[in-house]
Amino acid sequence: MGAGLGWAIRLVSAAFRRVATQSVADLPGGARGYLVLVALAGGEPPTQLALAKQVSLDRTVMTYLLDDLEAHGLVTRRPAPRDRRARQVLLADTGRTRLDGVRRSLAAAEDRLLTDLDAPEAAQLRTLLSRVARTAQREAVTPGEVDEADC
Amino acid sequence: MGAGLGWAIRLVSAAFRRVATQSVADLPGGARGYLVLVALAGGEPPTQLALAKQVSLDRTVMTYLLDDLEAHGLVTRRPAPRDRRARQVLLADTGRTRLDGVRRSLAAAEDRLLTDLDAPEAAQLRTLLSRVARTAQREAVTPGEVDEADC
């Protein structure tokens, strides 16, 4: 029988969402702002549309989100060199600093969640969850599922 | 370092939410309707207010939700015998049948999620997750956190 698994997943993910929400609370755009900063931290500066696709957001909400992030000096926008219709988004130094802070906060929160597990148990949980996650990833990926839990 | 755990939790809970949402899709009120039916399935018929507290919903949304469930014949309302201000909520036979169906669907979905794990691994995951869940439960319980994931 599968009874209990849903309960456990629900509680754990709710707890994770709780601490994660705290970690990104000060960030413009909250969890979404964090996802955008993460996406910007690696690789070439994407256009807004590429960025929107990457984090599964509508391009219209990406506009609002970037307005917010830019107003707080975390990202900058500039015309794309190849296509003057598009704009490239860059992670500002302030943004990188903030991102690092949130990452540390999230890592600490995760560790706090696993407080009652010893090292081998925690490792085992990570391994099993990762495998289930990979299973889940293979299935139909419905786009646009972003909420506070997505940190 | 805690990197990766958040990712795994996020994907697993997103996958669970996906299948769970399907399981409760036909139910009036979706995930919330399911939570209400579960709460009604055991114990004495509660008043609307008690029910609202039990599932962490506002009493105003409980009104809408019960209107919907009652219109579909899944629950009934009657004046509370002791307090004529209050109304008792009862699970109708149709409601119990529907509840059983959703429960079976959810259990099947959970099993599908763990398809790549063998029996001891699945059991281990359940155990570890449950322990983490208990840890999480001890921490501050912010009320009113109900969404599609809460199935």
Added chain:
DNA sequence: TATTGTTATACTCTATAACTATA
């Protein structure tokens, strides 16, 4: 005066569709 349930109002999000400027 406080409480249960209901209804009305306002506010926040999100989605859709127009609009501009480039291609």
Added chain:
DNA sequence: TATAGTTATAGAGTATAACAATA
């Protein structure tokens, strides 16, 4: 004609507060 980004409009969902009946 199609695309990147922006802006405007409409809708769903939620929260707040006012209301009627009873305690």
